[in-house]
Amino acid sequence: MIQTLEAVIEAGGRVRLLEEILLTGPRRALVMVLDEPAALPGEAALLAEAALAEDWNRPEEDAAWAYLQSGQ
Secondary structure (H helix, E strand, O other): OOOOOOEEEOOOOOEEEOOOOOOOOOOOOOOOOOOOOOOOOOHHHHHHHHHHHHHHOOHHHHHHHHHHOOOO
């Protein structure tokens, strides 16, 4: 499953994830460097949550993603 995580790239190039991720082994990753300073941890998720919830919490969305639910 593809996951999107917020991270901060420090001046020396070290990538620091701002949330925990559990992996079963090594995985490839893509890194996109944004032209803006690092935000507070989780700030982007908090700011987007209400707007995304309007779109995600609809019966049409549940139906569209139902095939991904376990046991179906």
